[in-house]
Amino acid sequence: MAISREEVEHIAELAKLALTEEEKTLYAEQLSAILEYFRQLQEVDTSGIPPTATVLPIRNVFRPDEPGEPMSREELLRNAPAQADGCFQVQPILEFD
Template sequence: MARSSAHLRRFPVAKLSRQEVEYIAELAKLTLSDEEKQQFREQLSAILEYAAILQQVDTTGIPPTASAIPLKNVMRPDEAGLSLSNEEALFNAPDAQDGCFRVKAVLDDTP
C-alpha cells in the first residue's frame, strides 16, 4: 500500500520548480510530458522533504557506516588468468582503431 507523503509537510522544504525538473530530465536524457513533469515534481519534492527530516535525526555517538549490519568481504585471490588476445577481443567489433574499440561519443559537452 502506498504511503501518503502528507506527513512530510510539517517540515518546510522548497519544492522543486518545473524548470529544475526539466533540467534533471535533460541531464538524464529523458523526454517528459507535462503530466510526467508535474508527477516527478511532486515525487522528487517529497523525497527531498523526507531527506530534510533525516537531516534532523540526532546521530551523536553513532559511528558512520555504509551498512546497518556488519559485512565481510569474501573475495577470491586476485590472480591473472587466461584472457583474449587483442585481436581476438576486437574480432567481432563493429569498429576498431589502433587496437581499441571505437564507439560513438556518449558525452554531450553542452551545459
C-alpha cells in the same frame, strides 16, 4: 523544499529524457517529497552513532590462496574451440598487407 517544473525540465534535459506535461508535474511532486524526507532525516541526532560502512558482520568469502599443481597443456586446451601446435587458435583481428 519544493522542486519547480523548470528544475524538472532541466534535469530531464541533462538526462536526455522527453517528458510529458503530466510527467513533469508528477516528478516535481515526487522529487519534492523525496527532498522533504531527506530534510526530516537531517533533523535526526546522530552524534552518538559512530560512522559505519555496513551493519552486517564482515567476513572473508574467499578461499585461501594456496599454490597447487599446474594444469597440463592437454587439460588447458581441452575446451578450446580451436587449437594449433599446442596453442589456442583465434581469429586474426588485424590484417597487414
